[in-house]
Amino acid sequence: MAVTSERFERLEDRVNDVTGKANELKGAYEHLATKEDIARSENRIIRWIVGFAISILLAMIVQTSLLWQAILSFAG
Secondary structure (H helix, E strand, O other): OHHHHHHHHHHHHHHHHHHHHHHHHHHHHHHOOOHHHHHHHHHHHHHHHHHHHHHHHHHHHHHHHHHHHHHHHHHO
């Protein structure tokens, strides 16, 4: 019986060690991004790029318009 008792104690120690290590791993994963976080970030990046492209396009239209006005005022 003493041998069995020692084996159970060692087994309990191992289980406790594994449980402690698993809890440490769970704590380490809390700072990682979830799929939802990544999807939200992707959407924000896409919106930012589209907004930037639209603003550049509008700036080009305004500059072209001003350039044509200047050309026509010199020509006319």
